[in-house]
Amino acid sequence: MHIFLTGGAGFIGSSVVDRLLEKGHAVTAFDDFNDYYNPKFKRQNLESASKQSRFRLVEGDVANRLLVQTTLAETKPDMVIHLAARAGVRPSVQDPFLYQRVNVEGTLNLLDAAREMGVRKFTFGSTSSVYGINSKVPFSEGDSVSNAVSPYAATKLGAEALCRVYSQLYKMDMAVLRFFSVYGPRGRPDMAIYQFTENILQEKPIRMFGDGSSQRDYTYIDDIVQGVVATVDREFGHEIFNLGESETTSLRDLIGLLEAGVKKRAKIQNLPEQPGDVPKTYADISKACDMLGYRPETKIQLGIKKFVDWYMRTRAKKP
Secondary structure (H helix, E strand, O other), rough: OOOEEOOOOHHHHHHHHHHHHOOOEEEEEEEEOOOEEEOOHHHHHHHHHHOOOOOOEOOOOOOOHHHHHHHHHHHOEEEEEEEOOOOHHHHHOOOOHHHHHHHHHHHHHHHHHHHHHOOOEEEEEEEHHHHHOOOOOOOOOOOOOOOOHHHHHHHHHHHHHHHHHHHHHHHEEEEEEEEOOEEOOOOOOHHHHHHHHHHOOOOOOEEEEEOOEEEOOOOEHHHHHHHHHHHOOOOOOEEEEEEOOOOOOEHHHHHHHHHHHHHOOOEEEEEEEOOOOOOOOOEOOOOHHHHEEEEEEEEEEEEHHHHHHHHHHHOOOOO
């Protein structure tokens, strides 16, 4: 199968690219290498893939409608996996218009270009942030998503709605995947686990928002990749799936695991809770288990060890 994958140089996207190539698929990756974080890290993510004849890279912005149409027409893929997005809750509060342009308009561009080209299979990467402040846990796909508390979540909800409409109107086979707090090798430098590891090693304070009791369903990258790739060979009509570990870890416990991993104590800077943050995320993954054969395998203790090992090999500043 020939797969067109947006955000293909990013943390999740490049990991999916590698797995798809391993499985024998041809992949065209589309990425704009923006400066949200150092683009050289994204290019490093694709070093292995770029050596393979079944891989092609196209540089461009999903918000560029004409470029998306032209590229998809040239590529003639069998499937689109759309992972490109502006990520992060707090930055979306600062620049909601950028998030709307990339996450909503960009998704519409991909959907409509896929429609024009007759692409009938589409997977969209969404987020657990759409559940907002939800007192019912664990979160299941049928829960209300009317309590979003950040522009990032709102734009992902808008994109999800467009996916549903295009699936219904044009008979696209559509899988919408809600990712829960993904971490692991190739992680973005703005993510908490990456920043905390870096600051502990450099003996800089960790900014802890709130009292440390907030909880996240941290999900190791290999488990997320497993779920994404499972959508390639299955048909759904239109379905939404949670991809998480289905376990929660408090912020304080996460810091403790990182301290053990790097063998240094953290310096804590206590700060108020931030607008857009939610107190808890927790995935009900029973639907993904039943319909995708999804089986997360990496517990947080092992996942943190793997991340720290990778960080020390590739990102830690050498003395």
